Amino acid sequence: MIAMSFEPKVPQKDLDYQELRIYTDEELQNPSDEELKSFKIKYDIPMLEDLESGPWPSFVADLKVEALRRRKLADDRLLINRDVVEDLLGQLEVSFEDGETHWKHGGIVGVNGYGGGVIGRYSDLPAKFPGVAHFHTVRLNQPASKFYKSAFLRGLADMWELRGSGIFNMHGSTGDIVLLGTFTEQLEPIFQESAHHLSNDIGGSGSNLRTPECCVGKARCEYALYDTQAMCYELTMHYQDELHRPMFPYKFKFKFDGCPNGCVASIARSDLSFIGAWRDNIRIDQDAVQGYIAGDFVPGGGSHRGRDWGKFDIQKEVIDRCPSGCMKYEDGVLSIDDANCVRCMHCINTMPRAVRPGTDTGISILCGAKAPILEGAQMATLIVPFMKAEPPYDNIKDAIDRIQEYWIEEGKNRERIGEMIQRIGLPRFLEACGLPPAPQHVWRPRENPYIFWKAEDVPGGFERDIDDYRKRHAR
Amino acid sequence: MGLSSTKFGAFDPENPTKNRITDIGPRHFWDFFPPIIQRNYGKWLYHEVLEPGVLVHVSETGEKVYTVRAGGMRIMSSAFMRDICDVADRHCDGYVRFTTRNNVEFLVDSFEKIEPLKKELETSKFFSGSLKFPVGGTGAGITNIVHTQGYIHCHTPATDASSMVKALMDDLFEYFQSMTLPAKLRVSMACCLNMCGAVHCSDIALLGYHRKPPIIDHEFLAKMCEIPTVIASCPKAAFSPSTTADGKKTVKLKEERCMFCGNCYTMCAALPLSDKEGDGVVVLAGGKLSNRISPPKFSKVIVPFLPNNFPRFPETCDVVKRIVEVYAANANKYERLGDWAERIGWEKFFEQCELPFTEHLIDDYRLQYDTYRTSTQFKYTDAAWAVSKAAGGLD
Numbered sequence: 001m002i003a004m005s006f007e008p009k010v011p012q013k014d015l016d017y018q019e020l021r022i023y024t025d026e027e028l029q030n031p032s033d034e035e036l037k038s039f040k041i042k043y044d045i046p047m048l049e050d051l052e053s054g055p056w057p058s059f060v061a062d063l064k065v066e067a068l069r070r071r072k073l074a075d076d077r078l079l080i081n082r083d084v085v086e087d088l089l090g091q092l093e094v095s096f097e098d099g100e101t102h103w104k105h106g107g108i109v110g111v112n113g114y115g116g117g118v119i120g121r122y123s124d125l126p127a128k129f130p131g132v133a134h135f136h137t138v139r140l141n142q143p144a145s146k147f148y149k150s151a152f153l154r155g156l157a158d159m160w161e162l163r164g165s166g167i168f169n170m171h172g173s174t175g176d177i178v179l180l181g182t183f184t185e186q187l188e189p190i191f192q193e194s195a196h197h198l199s200n201d202i203g204g205s206g207s208n209l210r211t212p213e214c215c216v217g218k219a220r221c222e223y224a225l226y227d228t229q230a231m232c233y234e235l236t237m238h239y240q241d242e243l244h245r246p247m248f249p250y251k252f253k254f255k256f257d258g259c260p261n262g263c264v265a266s267i268a269r270s271d272l273s274f275i276g277a278w279r280d281n282i283r284i285d286q287d288a289v290q291g292y293i294a295g296d297f298v299p300g301g302g303s304h305r306g307r308d309w310g311k312f313d314i315q316k317e318v319i320d321r322c323p324s325g326c327m328k329y330e331d332g333v334l335s336i337d338d339a340n341c342v343r344c345m346h347c348i349n350t351m352p353r354a355v356r357p358g359t360d361t362g363i364s365i366l367c368g369a370k371a372p373i374l375e376g377a378q379m380a381t382l383i384v385p386f387m388k389a390e391p392p393y394d395n396i397k398d399a400i401d402r403i404q405e406y407w408i409e410e411g412k413n414r415e416r417i418g419e420m421i422q423r424i425g426l427p428r429f430l431e432a433c434g435l436p437p438a439p440q441h442v443w444r445p446r447e448n449p450y451i452f453w454k455a456e457d458v459p460g461g462f463e464r465d466i467d468d469y470r471k472r473h474a475r
Numbered sequence: 476m477g478l479s480s481t482k483f484g485a486f487d488p489e490n491p492t493k494n495r496i497t498d499i500g501p502r503h504f505w506d507f508f509p510p511i512i513q514r515n516y517g518k519w520l521y522h523e524v525l526e527p528g529v530l531v532h533v534s535e536t537g538e539k540v541y542t543v544r545a546g547g548m549r550i551m552s553s554a555f556m557r558d559i560c561d562v563a564d565r566h567c568d569g570y571v572r573f574t575t576r577n578n579v580e581f582l583v584d585s586f587e588k589i590e591p592l593k594k595e596l597e598t599s600k601f602f603s604g605s606l607k608f609p610v611g612g613t614g615a616g617i618t619n620i621v622h623t624q625g626y627i628h629c630h631t632p633a634t635d636a637s638s639m640v641k642a643l644m645d646d647l648f649e650y651f652q653s654m655t656l657p658a659k660l661r662v663s664m665a666c667c668l669n670m671c672g673a674v675h676c677s678d679i680a681l682l683g684y685h686r687k688p689p690i691i692d693h694e695f696l697a698k699m700c701e702i703p704t705v706i707a708s709c710p711k712a713a714f715s716p717s718t719t720a721d722g723k724k725t726v727k728l729k730e731e732r733c734m735f736c737g738n739c740y741t742m743c744a745a746l747p748l749s750d751k752e753g754d755g756v757v758v759l760a761g762g763k764l765s766n767r768i769s770p771p772k773f774s775k776v777i778v779p780f781l782p783n784n785f786p787r788f789p790e791t792c793d794v795v796k797r798i799v800e801v802y803a804a805n806a807n808k809y810e811r812l813g814d815w816a817e818r819i820g821w822e823k824f825f826e827q828c829e830l831p832f833t834e835h836l837i838d839d840y841r842l843q844y845d846t847y848r849t850s851t852q853f854k855y856t857d858a859a860w861a862v863s864k865a866a867g868g869l870d
Contacts, residue, residue, distance in 0.1 A: 006516065008503040015506075020477045030554055036602035047786040051638055052603035054645030057548045059637050061601035066552035079482060085552075088627070095626035095635065096785035099751030103630040105744035112491055121628060137628060141501035148507050150560035150569040157553035157560075159478050166553040170573050173623065173671040180550070180628055192485040195496035197478050215575070218517035219508060220532050220540065220582075227517070229504050240498040260766035264575050267771050268676040268764045300809075302524035303614030306654035309808050321809060323768055346768045346809070352521040371670035374710050374738055376842055379676070379764075379771055 006218075006230040013199050020155035020197060022162055027077065031068045036061075039068050042083065043090035047097075063089055066166050077162065080131075080183045084165040087131030088181065091123060109136055109184050111191045115246040117202035118187055134183040135165070138190055139176035139203035141236065141243075144229035145216050146171065155198055163190050174253065175213030175264075176203040201240075207250050209242040214256035215263040222352065223345070224258035225276025225361040226389040232256045234393055235400075242404075249411035249420075252404070259357070260345050266366075266380070271417045272400065273366040273380040274389070280358035281338040282347070288354035289314070289334045300350050318347050362388045363396075367403065368418025378418040381426065383433065385440050399433070406432040425452075509570040511540050511584040527652050528610035529589060541583050545596050545608035546619050546644070546651055549577040550627060550637050558599070558607060566592040576619045578612050614654035617647050617799070622664040623671045625683070631737055632666035633754040634683030634783050640664055642787040643681075646796055657806035657815070660799065661763070667737060673764060678812040679795055680759040680774045683783075687753035688713075688733040689746035697724040700743035708742040710734070734840065756781040756791050760798060761813030761824075769814050777825070779835035794830070801828050819854075826856040 031039070041064065051060045067085040070078060081087070091102050107120025119137040126133035140156075156177070160166055164182035172178040182190065194200045203211035212235055215221070217228035235254060236243065242252075255266030259276040266273035291297045292312055298305065299312045314334070319327045326340040327347060334354070336347075347355045365387060366380035383403075389396060403417070406429070411420045421429045430437055439445075455462040479485060487493045505513070515534035522532040530542040548555070559579055563571040566588060572580040581592055596608035612618035620643060623629065625636030643662065650656065665674040666683035674680040696705070705726055706714045713732035717725050739746045758781065762774030777798075781790045798812075805827065806815035816824040825832045838846045853859070863869045 007505050012503050012506050022478050022480050028557065033602040048638075050786050051641050052601070052605065054641070055606050055609060055648045056641055056644035056651075057546065057607055057609065058601055058603060058605035058641060059548045059550045060641075061603045061605055062548060062552050062555045063550075065554045065601070069552075069554055077480070092626055092635075096638075099754060099783055099785075100749040101626050101630060101632050103626075103628065105630050105740070105747075113495075113497055121630070135628065143502045143507050144504040146573040146575075147504060147509075147512070148571050148573075150563045150571065152502065152507070153556055153571070154560050155478055157556045161553040162478075162480060163484075168551050168553070168556060169549050169624075170547065170551055170556070170577065171549075173621065175575075188486040188488070188491070189479075189482070189484040192494075192496065193478055195499060196485040196494075197476070198502070199499065200502050201497070201499045213575075216572075218519075219504075219512050220519065220542070222519040222521055222532070224517070224519075233501070233504060237500045240500055243500075244498060262765045262771070265673040265676070265764050267766075268673040298523065300614070301522050302654075303659070304654060304808065305524065305614065306527065306616070317808065321768055342766075344766050344768055349767060350809070371665075371675060372668045373670075373736060373741075376840070377670075377675040377773060379773070 006227055015149060015151040015155065015198070017151040017154045020151065020158070022158035023073075023077070027073060030065060031072070036064060036068060039064060041067055041086040041089055043086065043093060045089050045093040048089055048093050060089070063167070069161075070166070079163050079186060080165070083131035084135075084181060085131075085167065087123075087129035088135070088165065088167070091125060091129045091132055094125065094128075103135070107136070109187060111188055111202070114191075114202065114244040116205040116208040116244060119205055121181075132181065135181040136184065136187060138164075138179040138182065138187065139172060139174075139205060139211065140179060140194060141201050141203040141211050142171055142175050142177050142213075144214050144232045144236075145219055146175075147219065152198060152200075156194075159190070159193050159198070163193070174203070174210050176211045202244075204243045204251075207246040207248045208244065208252075209239050209248070210251055210253045211243070212236050212254040212256065213264050215258050217256075217258045221258060223261060223276070223348065223357065225278055225357060226258065226274075226363055227391075228256040228258045228274075228276075230391060231274065231389060231393055231396075234391065235397070238397060248404070248408060250414045250416050252407075252417065260343055261349065266369075268369050268379055269371070270369055270380065271367065272403070273369060274363045274396075275366065276361065277343060277364045277386050278358035278361045279386050280360040282336050282341065282358060283356040284334055284336065285354050285356075286333060289329075289351065290332070292351050292354055297351075297353050301352050303349075314351075318350050321346055362386050365396075365399065368416070368421050370416045370418050375419060375422070378416075378422070380418070381421065382440055383430070383435065385438070402433050507570070509540075509568060509582055509584070511538055512582070514538065515540070524613045524654065527616065527654055528613055529593070530613060531586075538584070539586070541586060541589050543581045543583070543589060543592055543596060543610060544574070544612050545579045545581070545610055546606075546612055547573065547577045547579045548637075549622060549640075555607070562592070562595060562599075562608070566595070574619075576612075576621050578619050579608065609648070609651065611652040615656045615658055616652075616654045617650040617656070617660050617662060619651075620644060620662045620664050621673075623666045625666040629666060631669060631740060632683055633685045633737075633749065634666050634756055635785065636664055636666045636683075638786045639681060639756075639788050639791065643792055643795060646792045647799065650799065656799075656803050658809050658811045660802070660812060662795065669737075669741070675759070675773055676762040676764040676771055677774055678760065678763065679798060680762065681791060681795070682757040682759060683754065684757045684780070685735040685737060685748040685750070685754055686780065687748065687750045688728055688730045688735070689737075689739055689748045691725065691728060692745035692747075693719045693725040694723065696726065696743070696745040699745045702726060705739060705743045705746070708739045710736065710738065714739070751783075755783050756788065758791065758794055761816045763811050763813055768809065769811070772813055774813075775821070776836055777828075777830060779833060798828050822854050822856045822858060825858065832858050 169178035255270035759774035
């Protein structure tokens with residue numbers, strides 16, 4: 001069989017938990033509910049215990065399970081403070097009482113050769129809570145779209161319980177597997193154990209390329225207009241140096257959404273947002289359209305099943321909601337004026353069995369989203385309307401390199417690329433990227449005439465002679 | 476070779492470069508796909524939500540994969556991760572997936588496998604009675620709230636995250652397990668405006684915020700920070716150089732210029748902002764980030780401040796629940812919260828949600844002008860009559 005482009009190019013080490021494991025079955029046995037109900041941690045935590053009830057999964061109950069587990073493990077089966085989880089809960093309760101955090105500002109720690117991926121954290125109450133005196137975070141680069149085999153997760157859980165707090169974020173906001181809380185001494189061992197045995201590297205932080213993230217894509221979504229996993233993986237590997245070693249003015253994020261529905265929110269939170277697009281015609285299955293009208297198929301893929309919204313009305317629910325008014329349903333036939341379609345996905349989301357995106361697909365590239373710090377939140381601005389996105393993505397790497405090189409040169413310290421674009425103006429940024437301006441770059445043309453004409457734009461340039469002027473105009 | 480249980484494992488502190496592995500990136504995704512996903516990669520035709528939390532995806536090969544989605548805790552222990560693995564091993568050949576919004580997805584390759592899986596998920600509970608794997612979070616409902624670290628790990632928060640999200644999800648639980656809303660409703664939470672997440676484009680966003688200017692640690696500031704960096708950090712140029720009585724270099728602050736962004740504290744540890752009375756929650760609403768029907772839009776500030784009432788934030792939960800209920804009762808099918816608010820007008824949004832409109836909600840930062848109403852098109856509400864009255868325009 002010929003390997004498809006999305007399959008690994010190099011053989012991946014098979015993971016076998018029985019081979020990887022650190023703890024015995026007996027050690028992994030959780031405490032019983034009876035034990036847990038009567039279990040009191042070292043500190044009084046009445047406010048936190050109030051969060052043990054209610055239907056939603058309780059992180060407090062979960063952390064108590066972990067706290068009691070740690071009490072039962074032998075001394076040499078834990079490499080950091082046994083009380084780390086109890087001390088975390090204790091400090092959290094004190095933070096509630098004080099209405100203030102008890103983590104110190106910053107702290108520079110890391111692993112040799114990398115300038116990111118580890119976040120230093122120290123308690124400001126180390127005498128009271130010695131287990132969290134150091135509470136550093138390690139970000140591990142998650143696999144694309146966050147599918148896992150249990151052998152990997154079990155191995156990770158063993159390694160992290162031994163070498164850290166045993167507490168994770170699955171996942172952090174940028175997408176990493178977050179290992180929450182360990183001491184400085186264990187940072188290198190965690191890094192190398194993950195690399196040697198789980199074949200997994202750490203992620204980005206600081207002024208690095210941050211860990212790229214993608215949607216579920218072709219793995220389980222009919223809307224994926226390009227291979228988000230393959231592209232995310234390829235660019236993550238291609239930019240390893242940028243990911244591990246800070247070389248930018250500030251953080252830089254890539255995110256990959258397979259379609260304009262935007263399940264990883266790339267348009268709101270990535271410096272370069274890659275969103276699937278098509279440029280041919282939407283595929284219509286007229287029989288399936290009739291199926292929706294007849295009530296044979298549930299609209300919206302069943303997303304509104306919980307309430308009786310009445311019989312499906314194609315005019316009201318699809319045609320009238322099309323933002324560009326490019327659809328018609330006449331004489332039992334659905335038609336679309338594709339030249340006027342803005343690919344909002346509404347008709348496709350509402351009648352997925354009848355209406356499908358085109359087959360000439362690629363990506364749109366948008367640039368510059370960020371959170372409010374400092375000059376207000378920004379969404380990403382359309383830079384490239386359409387581009388083919390096929391392995392090995394050389395055209396896209398070239399575009400990225402041009403954009404990043406300009407930002408490295410022009411951006412100020414701690415200035416996100418979106419802020420730089422605001423400062424210098426979109427026209428100059430487009431010029432630097434070698435892109436011609438287009439009406440697609442803006443919602444509407446400018447409303448003021450303050451155009452920054454250059455000398456070379458104007459016949460004769462800017463050099464003029466005042467004496468010559470005065471020959472025509474008295475002072 | 477297995478994971479090491481020795482102190483330094485694969486790392487040799489005497490010889491740090493020995494056998495060192497770097498720049499290998501993440502595990503390749505392909506091995507982590509269940510076989511049915513590998514077989515149908517890129518071949519999916521359509522999907523359907525069979526019931527809240529249960530999806531079927533149908534491939535052009537005729538195969539169907541069923542997904543059961545369970546609400547997840549972003550913060551979880553190794554013990555809980557093994558619980559997830561136990562379910563995955565028993566029902567899904569050891570495969571499992573996490574979503575962008577911190578849910579856990581269990582995939583099975585036949586319809587018959589759904590019920591036993593669902594049964595196990597729905598009956599798994601913590602000793603305290605909380606569910607471990609509540610099934611839901613699909614379609615026109617409220618899925619998991621994405622959030623940040625809060626007091627669990629962060630040095631700049633103005634509130635806590637995990638506790639607020641737990642309290643909110645308990646209160647919104649019926650919407651997690653149903654699909655009765657006009658459209659999906661995304662709630663997000665960030666504990667300061669550094670916003671590690673996309674809170675600024677959510678249907679409802681909760682944001683921790685400070686309200687007191689930094690305390691200046693005059694005795695230590697010059698030792699801990701570079702004064703020009705501190706001065707440059709402020710977007711409103713509120714700092715200027717100063718000296719203490721005994722001649723130490725420091726900064727002084729024009730308090731009326733402070734917008735409480737905390738950027739100075741990010742740059743200098745000698746300028747803490749956090750404060751029990753000062754800190755609290757801002758509520759924003761009406762943002763979205765999908766391109767469906769209307770383009771993505773930012774969330775708007777609708778409640779300027781609510782207190783940090785730990786651990787369950789009753790005031791915040793009440794406001795969120797009220798907005799959800801009014802939206803559910805009034806919006807059209809497929810209409811996101813922000814689209815509904817824009818259609819009826821924000822004045823009607825405040826009236827219907829019974830939220831006071833205060834001066835804090837009118838933008839007076841740099842980008843203020845494009846929010847001002849330069850039109851006679853508006854709707855009358857009590858707030859409008861109050862202005863007319865104040866202007867002497869009414870009897």
